[in-house]
Amino acid sequence: MTRNDPIKHFFIWPALLIVLLISIFPLVYSLTTSFMSMRLVPPTPARFVGLGNYIDLLQNPRFWHVAGTTTLIAFISVGLQYVIGLSVALALNSKVPGEGIFRVSFLLPMLVAPVAVALIARQVLNPTMGPLNELMTALGFPNLPFLTQTSWALGSIIAVEVWQWTPFVILMLLAGLQTLPDDVYEAAALENATPWQQFRDITFPMLLPISVAVVFIRLIESYKIIDTVFVMTGGGPGISTETLTLFAYQEGFKKFNLGYTSALSFLFLIVITVIGLVYLAVLKPYLEKHK
Amino acid sequence: MRKLLLASASLATLAMGSAGTALACDPDYTGVELTATTQTGPYIASALQLAAKGWEEKTCGKVKVVEFPWSELYPKIVTSLTSGEDAFDVIAFAPAWAPDFTDFLSEMPADLRKGADWDDVAPVYREQLMVWNGKVLSQTMDGDAHTYSYRIDLFENADNQKAFKAKYGYDLAPPKTWKQYLDIAEYFNQPSNNLWGTAEAFRRGGQQFWFLFSHVAGYTSHPDNPGAMFFNPETMDAQVNNPGWVRGLEEYIRASKLAPPNALNFSFGEVNAAFAGGQVAESIGWGDTGVIGADPKQSKVAGNVGSAPLPGSDEIWNYKTKKWDKFDHVVQTSFMAFGGWQAAVPATSTKQEAAWNYIQFLTSPAVSGQAAITGGTGVNPYRISHTTNVDLWSKIFSEREAKEYLGAQKEAVTAKNIALDMRLPGYFSYTEVLEIELSKALAGEVTPQQALDSVAEQWNKLTDEFGRDKQLAAYRASMGLPQQ
Numbered sequence: 001m002t003r004n005d006p007i008k009h010f011f012i013w014p015a016l017l018i019v020l021l022i023s024i025f026p027l028v029y030s031l032t033t034s035f036m037s038m039r040l041v042p043p044t045p046a047r048f049v050g051l052g053n054y055i056d057l058l059q060n061p062r063f064w065h066v067a068g069t070t071t072l073i074a075f076i077s078v079g080l081q082y083v084i085g086l087s088v089a090l091a092l093n094s095k096v097p098g099e100g101i102f103r104v105s106f107l108l109p110m111l112v113a114p115v116a117v118a119l120i121a122r123q124v125l126n127p128t129m130g131p132l133n134e135l136m137t138a139l140g141f142p143n144l145p146f147l148t149q150t151s152w153a154l155g156s157i158i159a160v161e162v163w164q165w166t167p168f169v170i171l172m173l174l175a176g177l178q179t180l181p182d183d184v185y186e187a188a189a190l191e192n193a194t195p196w197q198q199f200r201d202i203t204f205p206m207l208l209p210i211s212v213a214v215v216f217i218r219l220i221e222s223y224k225i226i227d228t229v230f231v232m233t234g235g236g237p238g239i240s241t242e243t244l245t246l247f248a249y250q251e252g253f254k255k256f257n258l259g260y261t262s263a264l265s266f267l268f269l270i271v272i273t274v275i276g277l278v279y280l281a282v283l284k285p286y287l288e289k290h291k
Numbered sequence: 292m293r294k295l296l297l298a299s300a301s302l303a304t305l306a307m308g309s310a311g312t313a314l315a316c317d318p319d320y321t322g323v324e325l326t327a328t329t330q331t332g333p334y335i336a337s338a339l340q341l342a343a344k345g346w347e348e349k350t351c352g353k354v355k356v357v358e359f360p361w362s363e364l365y366p367k368i369v370t371s372l373t374s375g376e377d378a379f380d381v382i383a384f385a386p387a388w389a390p391d392f393t394d395f396l397s398e399m400p401a402d403l404r405k406g407a408d409w410d411d412v413a414p415v416y417r418e419q420l421m422v423w424n425g426k427v428l429s430q431t432m433d434g435d436a437h438t439y440s441y442r443i444d445l446f447e448n449a450d451n452q453k454a455f456k457a458k459y460g461y462d463l464a465p466p467k468t469w470k471q472y473l474d475i476a477e478y479f480n481q482p483s484n485n486l487w488g489t490a491e492a493f494r495r496g497g498q499q500f501w502f503l504f505s506h507v508a509g510y511t512s513h514p515d516n517p518g519a520m521f522f523n524p525e526t527m528d529a530q531v532n533n534p535g536w537v538r539g540l541e542e543y544i545r546a547s548k549l550a551p552p553n554a555l556n557f558s559f560g561e562v563n564a565a566f567a568g569g570q571v572a573e574s575i576g577w578g579d580t581g582v583i584g585a586d587p588k589q590s591k592v593a594g595n596v597g598s599a600p601l602p603g604s605d606e607i608w609n610y611k612t613k614k615w616d617k618f619d620h621v622v623q624t625s626f627m628a629f630g631g632w633q634a635a636v637p638a639t640s641t642k643q644e645a646a647w648n649y650i651q652f653l654t655s656p657a658v659s660g661q662a663a664i665t666g667g668t669g670v671n672p673y674r675i676s677h678t679t680n681v682d683l684w685s686k687i688f689s690e691r692e693a694k695e696y697l698g699a700q701k702e703a704v705t706a707k708n709i710a711l712d713m714r715l716p717g718y719f720s721y722t723e724v725l726e727i728e729l730s731k732a733l734a735g736e737v738t739p740q741q742a743l744d745s746v747a748e749q750w751n752k753l754t755d756e757f758g759r760d761k762q763l764a765a766y767r768a769s770m771g772l773p774q775q
Contacts, residue, residue, distance in 0.1 A: 039717075040365075040366055040369060040370075041365065041369070041391065041716065041717055041718075041719065041720070042390070042391055042716030042717050042757055042761075043369060043373055043391060044757075122556075126553065133552075143552045143553070145552070145553060145555075146553070147553065147555075147556045148553055148555035148556050148734070149734070150734070230496075233556070234494055234495045234496035234497065235495060235496070236494065236495035236496075236555075236730040236734075237495070237555065237730045237731065237733065237734035237736070238495075238727055238728075238730040238731035238734060238736060239727055239730075240734075250723060254719040254723060255717070255719050255720045255723060256365070256366065256719075257720075
């Protein structure tokens with residue numbers, strides 16, 4: 001069989017069509033639904049409303065509030081994950097004694113299901129039976145409203161996110177660090193470069209491509225946060241810790257407002273895409289520079 | 292001759308066999324397989340499965356219980372009903388969904404609606420919750436009304452009795468009014484002794500609004516104006532921001548301050564844990580609190596679990612005159628929180644007779660009585676016999692606990708003034724609005740009046756969006772009021 005043999009179409013097209021059907025059809029169906037007024041509860045016949053759902057959403061203060069909350073959680077937690085993750089990865093890369101044990105134990109939180117992590121966190125932060133507040137009481141401090149006051153609740157969710165996902169950042173950055181060539185460092189040492197100079201001018205720039213990818217992946221994942229929030233605060237108090245995905249869940253699975261939920265999903269997709277494009281555009285010059 | 296003898300023997304064997312089948316299968320549903328659906332177990336699903344086993348032995352039929360997660364159950368049922376598909380023979384569902392299902396359900400056969408077993412079902416269920424526009428379309432399979440629980444040891448402690456009387460001027464006893472309920476909570480709120488006043492669900496998404504409804508029912512469920520707690524039954528205007536609701540919400544918020552720290556994160560599970568863990572002196576909630584509290588394996592207060600009906604009020608808001616009506620006695624108002632799971636047979640089922648027979652077996656006094664005392668079935672008392680058979684309950688309660696628990700359960704479903712829960716198309720849209728504003732009020736971000744004004748405005752918008760006339764008709768039917 002040569003490269004131009006028409007038989008290739010016989011093998012390629014069915015697979016391509018199946019993939020397209022599986023991946024594109026739900027998207028097209030969901031996009032169509034987003035232009036309809038469609039409710040399962042109370043059952044109402046589908047009606048074309050054009051951009052009505054999108055306009056309603058953009059005029060809904062709750063949408064902007066949850067988008068803001070999600071952005072806050074995503075940016076702060078990913079920022080912390082990167083800083084802590086890079087520090088730990090650098091430490092582990094220095095061949096410290098017992099590095100193997102550290103590596104395994106640091107990875108454990110990432111392997112636990114987010115719902116289980118959130119349940120553990122809820123227990124740890126429990127005001128009467130939780131070890132954290134028991135310690136506070138023993139030290140003479142008052143109990144803290146970890147999950148019931150907006151700022152504390154947001155802080156608790158961010159802390160849990162950081163605890164669970166920093167290992168992922170460590171894993172990726174450590175892999176990146178281990179691929180850096182030794183001869184560059186040897187040359188820098190000959191030039192009497194300090195460890196800080198080596199980090200600033202060699203390690204960090206050379207790690208930039210993988211850093212960009214890791215932060216990008218974590219940002220997208222953080223924007224999808226639902227399980228931790230659902231279990232820890234249920235989005236409360238009020239809607240102060242509600243995230244975009246939890247909002248979509250409430251609309252879709254509690255109110256069965258399918259048209260509105262589809263529009264919300266597409267707005268969510270647009271938000272993520274815009275953030276991704278802006279992020280890559282901002283970092284592009286740096287990536288080009290250190291290519 | 293041999294052939295004749297063989298034929299006779301075969302005939303005799305067949306005759307005996309069929310007589311045997313008739314004896315074993317009563318009624319005989321051999322070859323009939325029913326498909327029943329409900330939420331993922333153990334709650335309710337395990338009750339259906341336990342009954343299925345007994346029914347299969349009795350009738351030789353088969354029951355396949357199909358479970359769906361809570362969030363999937365409604366769309367699965369509603370799509371099968373509206374499409375006319377014969378997917379399920381029995382559906383077990385939340386009463387709030389009834390308005391969307393009733394057009395597609397078969398009526399309960401007349402012979403099931405008479406006799407001792409029928410009369411044994413508490414009147415509030417058989418006359419109101421199972422009835423839609425004059426037709427019995429479902430059978431209650433679980434009773435759900437809020438009651439009051441308290442710690443007998445704390446209430447009967449001589450020092451507490453003396454100190455309480457000195458402070459409040461009346462005897463320490465299960466409260467008759469909501470004000471007394473808060474006084475008791477205030478008295479026992481002693482964090483230094485690791486004891487708090489009360490526990491209720493305050494968490495958004497954690498059944499919180501049913502606890503608010505219990506407070507509010509005492510101030511808004513006027514005996515002369517039935518069915519007017521949530522909406523004006525003439526116009527469908529939201530009543531949720533009237534002074535009765537505001538008072539109920541103020542007291543609910545006050546209760547949150549007399550509860551263990553972080554109680555704002557309590558759902559009903561945490562309420563039970565706090566009561567059974569000996570952290571609180573009293574609480575309100577479903578019957579599970581008493582059952583869990585009395586179980587030595589789960590509780591530190593076993594043997595000291597007292598029960599009583601919900602408190603009431605001698606002042607009730609009259610939505611017609613827009614004034615508080617003063618009564619010369621305390622009106623004890625019972626609130627049917629959630630209302631209890633319902634079992635029904637879709638009109639599309641081709642096995643309706645067998646399906647109703649299975650429901651009859653499932654909800655019979657013997658089978659349902661056993662389910663009510665079996666942990667994990669989620670079945671609470673809904674028959675009078677469930678609340679009178681002390682022997683049945685002595686397996687889990689002491690004699691005094693059983694007497695008080697059953698007394699409270701019985702009074703809850705037979706009270707003169709019973710407030711029914713809201714059952715409306717789009718139920719979760721209404722309750723979600725309430726949950727959000729409630730959480731804000733509990734966190735002190737808005738005043739009770741501001742929160743409820745916002746809820747009223749949004750409820751009225753939802754009503755208009757769903758169709759005011761349609762919603763009004765459904766609301767009146769759900770409250771047992773004749774159509775206008």
